[in-house]
Every structure is written in C-alpha cells, then in structure tokens.
Amino acid sequence: MTNAGIARAENSHIWQREEHEHYVEPQWCSQRLFAVEKFEGTIDDPCCGFGRIPASGAAAGYRVRARDIDDRGFAGCEVQDFLKCGDTLDNVVSNPPFDIFQPFALHALKLARRKVAMIWLVRTLPAARWLRDTPLSKVLLLTPRPSMPPGHVIAAGEKPGGGKQDFCWLVWDKDHDGPATIGWLHRDGAGK
Secondary structure, eight states: OOTTSOOOOOOOOOOOOOGGGOBOOOHHHHHHHHHHOOOOSOEEETTOTTTHHHHHHHHTTOOEEEEESSOOSOTTOEEOOGGGOOOOEEEEEEOOOGGGHHHHHHHHHHHEEEEEEEEEEGGGGGGOGGGGGTTEEEEEEEESOOOOOBHHHHHTTOOOOSOSSOEEEEEEETTOOSOOEEEEEETTSOOO
16 A cells, blocks of 8 residues: 555566576666676576576676576577586576576585585575585675576566665685675676
C-alpha cells in the first residue's frame, strides 16, 4: 500500500524456471570483472550459455574455452557436463546453476590451477559455511542490481528491467591466504 492507502502494482516478472538453471547475466557483469581482476592463462567457462563471459574474456585479451551442458548457440561451445570433467584448467569463470552451486564451485576449485570466479546470490552467503574452507579471496558485489532472466526470455528478444535480487562475484585464488575482501563492481565502472 502507498501512503495514500492505494495498492501500487509492482513492475516485476515471474518467469518459468529454466532447464539446467540457464539464467543470463548482463554483459557488463563479466566486462567489469575482467577490468579489475587479472588472470594468468586460459579462462574456461563451463556454463557459457549465450557466450557473454567468454566474449568478455576474449575482449579483455584472454584465451577462452567455452562449454555448456546444452548447445545454446554460442559458436565454438563444447557440449559437456562440467561435473564429469576431469581436465586440469588454469581458471574457471562462470555463471553456474545456483541449485548446484556448492558442488559446482568445489569441483571448479579441484580442477583449477589458479583462480575461480563465479556469480552467486548475495542472500546465500550467510549460510555458506563451506566457504570457510576454501581460498575465497574476494566478494565483489554487482551494482546496480543486474536482472538475470532465464535464457528463453533473452532468446525471445525481451529486454529485462531492474533486478530484484542482489548478485556478486565470488573470486577464489589458489595462492590466497587469509580472509576475503569485499568490493563493488559498478556497471558504469565507478568504484571498485
């Protein structure tokens, strides 16, 4: 209810759940990550979807490898179930399925030689005690709130509006020791 006692319509979408948790982040999320976080070696995205993270990585000068459990049309994508992957990787940068985030992140940490960076819901952090036993080095909050609709919404040409949930990049560094730092990645590049 507004102050005048009249209900105000909320301008939000409720979308049908996407198979394999294929939700699409705005391009700026990975562009900003690559602008502030440095990686050594190849960037591997095991959930490349429409290819936004590999495209941002390549634009930042990195060699990239794109994979996904389904072929979503990104040129050069290898179809593979990441949880069955046994390859040794330099770095993993991804927007993984949130319903299996913990096993996905732990598997990435097992395979990666250097860094892992993954998008996750901020609201899940307080209960994620498993993070204490990992080399988590940074939590980078994304601002303004990005909208991450299901892939079918983007494929249909819809333009998502403001997001309703807070997201962050979790960055693990195999050489990190000590507590994680917190920072912000702003869409327009302001702040860090």
